[in-house]
Amino acid sequence: MGQVMSRLSICLYNYHTIGDAMTIMIEKEVAGLPFLNEQGYLLGMVTKNQIIEKGIENYVAGDKAADYLTNRFLPLNEDALLEDVWNLPFDIYPVLNNMEELIGIVSKYSLLQGYFLEVRSRSQELEAVFNSAHNGILSINKQGIITSLNPAAEKPTRTTKEEAVGRFLNDIIIPTGLLEVLRNGIPEYGAKFQVGRRLYISNRTPIMKDGEVVGAVGVFQDVSEIEKVLQELQSVKQLNEELQTIIASSYDGLIICNGQGDILRCNPAVGRILEAPWERLVGRPFKELVDKGIFKNNIIQLVKKQGGFISILERPFTKHSLVITANPVFSEEEEIVKIVINIRDMTELEFLREALEESKQLSEKYESQIALMRNHKEIGTELRYCSIIMNNVLDLAYRVSQVDSPVVLVGEQGVGKEEIARSIHFQSKRSKGPFYKINCGSVPEHLLEIELFGEGTFNGRNIGKPGGLELANQGSVYLENIGNMPLNLQGRLVRVLQDKMLQATGEKDRKSIDIRILSGTEKPLKKLVEKGLFRSDLFYTLNIVPIKVPALRERKEDLIPLVLFNLEQNNKRHGFEKVFSPEAVQLILDYPWLGNVREMANVVERLAVTANEKVISAEEVDEVLYEKEQSPLKTVTVTGVVPLKEAIIDLEQQLLSLAMKLHGTTVKAAEALGVNQSTVVRKLQKLKNNHGG
Structure with a gap:
């Protein structure tokens, strides 16, 4: 924009008349002038067209120029591109620099003229590129008429630009699929065709305009010589890849040196055996390995001295006992041009033996787990894993299953605490005994007491309902959500675990039991003890082995x-x-x-x-x-106008009621609403007081 605008040395202000404006526009040969206030702020434009629109008969030279002010203008930046602004609607535009300062004006005519010159320049550049392209280019319009053909395309099409342009494609050349691309609008890449002995590869693409196919273009490249070279190169490449694969896959270390003893290539096994970065060895003399004490003997010198195959034993009493062989490669002149060195670690046999022994121990260790998966298919559905953190959890679970200590599984709902409890039971020495699950948070207190301890005689009647602790005798009991167990039942459970004697509700006699307690909780029991929600004596009885089960x-x-x-x-x-x-x-x-x-x-x-x-x-x-x-929690509907304070209070009450209905507890309601639990409790109490208790 800065290249086509007219720079201004004068602008119009409030004291100018329309006569002054006309005089300046004539002198400066411009179609309009910007109008500024006293602070230099652009208020609008005064243009010749505006004067004409008001009528020549109404023109009075002494009238204020401000009376002819129009705000139908659009300021342009001096860095704006012509292609972005040439079709804007106004006849004249003020031009600003990057500091928002007025520096000139530009007319619609100047924009069009500048844009025309730019388009013509680009067209000439594209024409030069088109004619100079090494690849042949041919284009057709929607009717299949040839619209362009560059010199490089004349040879594969066996025609000239003068003969081809303006004629139907099939009248000039043998069909090559360009019309098919025109019909279906689907590009075709890498199509090969032959003209005489020459092989060409063609890319054919549709020309699109406003989502419609308006033509097609084909690009041809002579690949005859390239095809031959590619075939030879492919064979060499395949052979090289095979050799590379063989060398890289060799379990023995391989080092290839030139006749002077410089390392040309080596494989990863060298790094494993020598415990050194093998990539850095390439380009260095083999002698460096001897100087650094990696090898005792310079096998390169031994090969040159012997003039043939050499095999030696290196470091026989170290961690890696090595057998090194070197074989020379001779040229036609009987000179050594390469030396192939093979390094074999003889201690690998010992390592394999140790690995086999370790594998045997691991097999024995997890034998019970394999039997568990075969005999109890319902167990372990949620225990499929490949993460290190879960492997550690289950490894700990396996280890505690071999003893009889109580276990507390800590984790969110749905993480698989019950599955882990089952696996601990079925991998333990109690696996043939019963596994009984009791949910301490899903039944009322009086029913939970019967569920745990059973019910004996009542008013002379022998009800005879055994509890879970009795039913799980010689087995395991899983107490889910143990943190929700009422405190008085916690006290009874402590006595049962300490005395190993069970007294049913309403029963005077006690009976001996032998059970293992596995517990599940969403929050660590220690925090519940600190809040007075869990007995410390029961905590110390149960929390022998806490296992944190990670969330998914x-x-x-x-x-x-x-x-x-x-x-x-x-x-x-x-x-x-x-x-x-x-x-x-x-x-x-x-x-x-x-x-x-x-x-x-x-x-x-x-x-x-x-x-x-x-x-x-x-x-x-x-x-x-x-x-x-x-969820309704995220939808607020307004049906009428009420005081804002009342609306906020009403909405708050609705949200609290809905959150408590959906989540049941103040803790979960607070999490859903994104506030502290104390806030929810306080507002619920206020809501209760407002409704009369």
Whole structure:
């Protein structure tokens, strides 16, 4: 813009008349002038067209120029490109620099003229490039008429530009597929065709305008010589790759030196055996390895002295006992041009023996786990893993299963605490005994007492209902959500565990029991003890071995194996062959899985059952995963105008009521609303007081 504008040395102000403006415009040969206020701020433009629009008969030279001011203008930056502004609607424009200072004006005519010159210059450049291109280029319009043909295309088409342009394609050359590209709009790349003995490769693409095919262009390249070279190169490349693969895959170390003893190539096994970065050895003399004490003998000198094959033993009493062989390669003049050195680590046999022994020990260690997976297929569904963190958890679970100590499993809902408790039981010496689960947070206190300790005689009647502790005798009891157990029942449980004697509710007699307690809790029991919600004596009795089970979002590497396993199970159950699309898998990986493995299993089953096609799409996964965003908690509807303070109070009450209804506790309601629990408690109390208790 700065190249085509007219720079201004004068502008119009409030004291100028329209006569002054006309005089200046005539002298400066411009169609308009900018009008500034006293602070130099651009208020508008005074143009000849504006004067004409007001009517010549109304023109009075003494009138103020401000009376002819128009704000129908658009300021342009001096760095603006002509191609971006040439078709703007006004006849004249003020031009500003990067400091927003007025530096000139430009007319519509100047823009058009400048843009025309630029387009013509570009056209000439493109024409020169087109004619100078090494590859042949031929284009046709929508009717199949040849519109352009460069000199490089005359040879493969066996015609000239003068003969071809303006004529139908099939009248000039043998059809090459360009008309097919014109008809279907689908590009075709790498098509080969032959003219005489010459081989050409062609790329054919449609010419698009406003989404419509208006022509097609073909680009030809003579690849006759290149094709021959490529075939030879491919053979050499294949042979070289085979040799590289052989060298790299060799378990023995291989070093190739030139006749002077400089290392030309070596394989990764050299680095493993010598415990040195093998890549850095290339280009260095073999003698350096001797000088650094890596080798005792310079086998290169021995080969040259002997004039033939050499085999020696290196470092026989060190960690790596090596057998090194060297074989010379001779030229036609009987000179040594290369030396191939082979290094074999003889201690590998000992390492293999030790590895076999270790493998045997590992096999024995996990034998019980394998038997568990075979005999109890229902166990371990949620324990599929490949992460280090979960491996550590299950390794600890296996170790504690070999003893009889109480275990507390700490983790969020749905992480698989019960599955781990089952695996501990079935890998222990109590595996033949019963495994009994009791949820301490799902039943009322009086029912939980009977569920735990049983019920004896009542008013002379022998009800005879045994509790879970009695039913699990000689086995294990899993107390889920033990943190929710009432304090008085905690006291009874402590006495049972300390005395190993059980007294049913309403029963005078006690009986001996032998059980192992496995507990599950969402929050560490120590925090509940500090808050007075859990007895310290029971805590110290149960919390012998705490195991923290990580949430699924903390072990994302386990997510895909779990998802695929659950999908496979649902496919078998329902006779499906469903699979996830790559995009769907990425959505699954990105999802936080706050409900952990349990939520994941439910989502996978739902997708397997409801997906329309064999491939479960990302859209279907997205709809299932994020449907919670449509919750009423995130929708506010206004039906009338009320005082803002009353509206805020009413909305707050609705949100609190809905959060408590959906989540049940003030802790979870506070998490959903994004506030502290104390805030929820205080506001609920205020709401209760406002409604009269």
